[in-house]
Each structure stands twice: as structure tokens, then as C-alpha cells.
Amino acid sequence: MSALIRLRLAAFLRTGRALAPLLTLLAVLGVIYGGGQAQAAEAYGFSAAVVFPVVAWQTQILFNVEPDIQRELSTVAVGGLAREITAGLLAALVPALTLIALALALPWPLGGITGPSVASGVVAGLWAHLLLVPPALLLGALASRAAVGNAARGLAVLVGCTVLAFVVGTKGSPVPWLAPPLLPTARATVDGLAAGPLTLQTAVAAAWAAVALAGYVTLRRRNA
Amino acid sequence: MLRGVDASVVAGEAVAVVGRNGVGKSTLLKLAAGLLRPQRGAVHDRPPRIGYVPERFPADQPFTARRYLLGMAAIHGLAPADARRAVGEWAARLHLERLLDHQLAELSKGSAQKVGLIQGLVHRPDLLILDEPWEGLDAATRAEVPAIVTETLDRGGRVLISDHLGGVASLPDVRTWELADGVLSSPALDAPDRIIEVAVAAADVDAALADLRAAGHRVLGVRTPS
Numbered sequence: 001m002s003a004l005i006r007l008r009l010a011a012f013l014r015t016g017r018a019l020a021p022l023l024t025l026l027a028v029l030g031v032i033y034g035g036g037q038a039q040a041a042e043a044y045g046f047s048a049a050v051v052f053p054v055v056a057w058q059t060q061i062l063f064n065v066e067p068d069i070q071r072e073l074s075t076v077a078v079g080g081l082a083r084e085i086t087a088g089l090l091a092a093l094v095p096a097l098t099l100i101a102l103a104l105a106l107p108w109p110l111g112g113i114t115g116p117s118v119a120s121g122v123v124a125g126l127w128a129h130l131l132l133v134p135p136a137l138l139l140g141a142l143a144s145r146a147a148v149g150n151a152a153r154g155l156a157v158l159v160g161c162t163v164l165a166f167v168v169g170t171k172g173s174p175v176p177w178l179a180p181p182l183l184p185t186a187r188a189t190v191d192g193l194a195a196g197p198l199t200l201q202t203a204v205a206a207a208w209a210a211v212a213l214a215g216y217v218t219l220r221r222r223n224a
Numbered sequence: 225m226l227r228g229v230d231a232s233v234v235a236g237e238a239v240a241v242v243g244r245n246g247v248g249k250s251t252l253l254k255l256a257a258g259l260l261r262p263q264r265g266a267v268h269d270r271p272p273r274i275g276y277v278p279e280r281f282p283a284d285q286p287f288t289a290r291r292y293l294l295g296m297a298a299i300h301g302l303a304p305a306d307a308r309r310a311v312g313e314w315a316a317r318l319h320l321e322r323l324l325d326h327q328l329a330e331l332s333k334g335s336a337q338k339v340g341l342i343q344g345l346v347h348r349p350d351l352l353i354l355d356e357p358w359e360g361l362d363a364a365t366r367a368e369v370p371a372i373v374t375e376t377l378d379r380g381g382r383v384l385i386s387d388h389l390g391g392v393a394s395l396p397d398v399r400t401w402e403l404a405d406g407v408l409s410s411p412a413l414d415a416p417d418r419i420i421e422v423a424v425a426a427a428d429v430d431a432a433l434a435d436l437r438a439a440g441h442r443v444l445g446v447r448t449p450s
Contacts, residue, residue: 003298010295014286067282072259073343076276077299080258224261 001087004078008091012062021058033112040113044125045189049182051103052132053162059092059140060158092137100129128189131205135180138212147219180208229408234446235430238373238383240392243403249386253353256384275349279356281340283328289339290324300347310346318365334362352376352383358391370395
């Protein structure tokens with residue numbers, strides 16, 4: 001399976017399409033941190049919400065770079081659909097973690113973060129970014145051609161779900177669990193990680209990821 | 225849409241699926257490869273190592289032929305040294321050597337098809353599935369297909385080929401399945417032939433099949449009594 005992960009990462013990096021999400025993230029974070037200094041928790045809270053759609057988009061690109069027939073060849077070679085699906089998600093995890101490392105590191109050279117409680121803010125930021133990785137990966141997977149059949153439908157899924165996440169995630173929303181908890185996570189981070197919101201948002205993100213994974217596997221099996 | 229397909233390919237046997245375009249030959253092959261799941265029924269005893277060669281190789285990938293083939297060999301489970309040897313041997317045999325370091329996208333259709341063929345052969349599959357192998361290959365490579373089939377059968381493998389051009393006539397010993405209107409049938413036997421049914425101990429099936437074929441008989445099928 002690691003051979004398939006390597007081949008997919010190589011294909012993703014060689015097409016040059018990996019650059020678009022990377023540059024977008026750098027530009028947006030540059031704007032955020034260029035505007036002045038902020039508390040670590042505050043800065044990282046909003047950074048996590050920005051990183052989410054970029055990771056989802058990047059995952060969709062990584063999946064869509066592989067031609068449909070090549071995906072069939074990979075499936076036969078790796079020994080079945082379950083292994084092919086696992087290899088795809090693990091391959092997408094590598095650039096996702098790279099983007100997150102970048103997002104966490106970027107404010108330091110830009111001087112975007114100021115005291116007093118830097119350490120606790122960094123811990124909260126790490127939590128917020130890592131929490132949103134599984135939902136972001138799975139949204140990207142759900143928006144891939146392999147899941148929804150064509151690129152136009154995939155774009156609709158990606159954009160629709162991201163917009164939905166921002167809309168239903170506003171403060172006082174009656175249905176915050178309908179989408180991955182971008183804004184609730186950002187607010188919990190800014191507020192400094194009380195046990196209640198931390199547990200709640202972790203549970204919501206995990207539940208959303210589990211449902212999205214089930215949906216992705218179901219779509220892939222139905223297409224098979 | 226295929227209906228009521230009840231068929232098996234035994235070890236050491238080649239089967240050609242014939243029928244006109246769009247009749248479902250590729251669908252049947254993908255069912256055998258495990259790429260499609262039957263809506264009803266099941267595919268049993270699929271061999272572990274499968275080589276699948278698609279009708280059209282997807283050449284729009286950012287690799288050289290060598291990097292791609294080594295990658296696919298590794299996914300098939302070959303160690304790096306074995307992968308290099310297998311890719312080198314097949315490239316030499318199919319006259320692809322001097323194109324190995326070209327980008328896939330730069331290859332001619334025939335050369336890209338050779339890459340598709342090699343990725344399905346490097347790991348010596350137990351089940352080789354060739355979707356219309358006579359379609360995109362050049363004449364020299366087409367002439368290699370019967371030998372490739374024979375070598376797979378000789379090591380106890382199985383081969384499943386689809387064909388609508390009549391290339392299957394060039395194969396030495398092949399059973400034919402005809403596909404029409406979603407229904408699979410074996411064509412009528414020549415009138416002078418007779419069918420004998422023989423019970424063989426399960427452990428001896430492969431040896432018995434080999435003996436029967438060596439004696440020039442056509443094996444029509446193997447079944448387990450219900």
C-alpha cells in the first residue's frame with residue numbers, strides 16, 4: 001500500500017496543480033498576519049477555519065489527478081477497493097499535514113503573534129488545526145470524481161459544503177452540527193479551550209468525519 | 225447489464241469473451257477483476273494476483289514509462305530489484321527499451337498500450353485479464369499475445385480475453401464465451417464431439433486438466449457437485 005501512496009503523491013506533486021492550494025493558503029494567511037499582531041489563540045483559531053477548505057480542495061486535486069482507468073489499475077494492483085481507498089486517504093494526509101505545519105509556523109517569521117499566553121495559544125491552535133484534518137480530507141474525498149462522477153459535481157460539493165460550514169457555524173446557529181465545526185472550533189480556540197467546548201467540538205468533528213467516511217465508502221462501492 | 229452468468233475459468237485455461245461492441249464484455253472482465261460488484265450473485269475464488277490490461281491505457285500521467293512501471297510493480301508487491309529486472313525484461317521483449325525514459329504523455333498510442341500491457345504482466349499474475357488486446361497494439365506486439373497467454377497458462381495461471389476483432393483465432397487453445405444481449409453462452413460443440421463427465425479428487429484437478437489438455441482434449445468446464 002505504501003507504494004501506491006508514493007505513486008499518488010508523486011503524481012500530485014509533478015502535475016504542478018499542488019501549487020494552487022499552497023499559494024492560496026500563503027496569500028490568505030499573509031493577509032491575516034500582515035494586518036497586525038494578535039494573540040496566538042485568536043490568530044490560530046481563524047487560521048484553522050481558513051486551512052479547512054484549502055485542505056479539502058488540495059485533497060480533491062490529489063484524487064482527481066489520477067485518471068479513472070488508472071484508479072482501476074491501482075485498485076487491481078493493490079488488492080481491492082478497501083486498500084485503494086485507504087491508500088488514497090493516507091496519501092492526502094501527507095500534504096494536509098504539510099499545509100498545517102506551514103500554517104502554524106507562518107505567523108512567527110511574519111511577527112503576527114504577540115503575548116501574553118503564547119504557549120496555551122499554540123496548544124489550542126494545534127488542536128484546532130488537527131481537529132479539522134479528518135473532516136477536511138473526507139470532504140475533499142467526497143468532492144472527488146471517484147465519488148461523485150464528474151468534476152463539476154465535485155466542485156459543487158466542495159464549495160457548497162464549505163459555504164454551509166460557515167453559514168451554520170455562526171454563533172447561535174440552531175444546526176451547528178450540520179457541517180464540520182469550523183467557526184465553533186475557531187471560537188473555542190479564541191476563548192482559550194475550556195473543557196466543555198473542547199470536548200463538544202472534538203466530538204462534532206469526529207462524528208462528521210465518521211459520517212463523511214461512511215458516505216465516501218458507500219459512494220465508491222456503489223460506483224464499483 | 226449481464227444476466228444469469230454462470231461460468232468459471234480453471235487453472236491453466238484461457239477463455240475468450242466474444243461479442244459485438246457494447247455488449248458487456250468489458251463489464252464481465254471488470255467483474256472478474258473485482259472492479260465491479262455484481263448486483264446479484266457473486267464471484268468466487270478470484271486468484272490473489274491479478275493482471276488487468278485495460279482497452280485504453282491512461283497515458284495522461286506525469287511519469288516516464290520507467291518510473292510508472294516501477295511504481296506499478298512496487299504496488300503489485302515486487303521488491304525494487306525484482307521490479308527493475310521484470311520491467312527491463314518486458315521492455316526488451318516488447319521493444320519499448322528506448323522509450324522507457326520518455327514521458328507517458330509523449331508516447332504514441334501503440335507504445336502507451338505496451339506500457340499498459342507490461343504493468344499487467346510484471347508480477348506474473350495468476351489471472352491475466354486482457355481487454356481487447358488486439359485493438360491498440362502494433363503488429364509486432366499483437367504477435368506476442370499468444371506467447372504471453374501460453375506462458376501464463378503454463379505456470380498454472382488463467383487468462384480472460386475480450387475480443388471483437390477475431391484476434392482470438394491466433395490463440396492456440398482457448399475456450400470461447402459468446403456474449404449477446406447480456407447473456408453468456410458457450411457455442412455449440414462440433415457434431416462429432418462427445419462430452420464425458422469425470423469425477424476427480426479435488427487435489428488432483430489441476431493435474432488432471434493438464435493431462436487432458438496434453439492429450440489434445442478440450443476441457444469445457446469444472447464444477448463442484450451440489
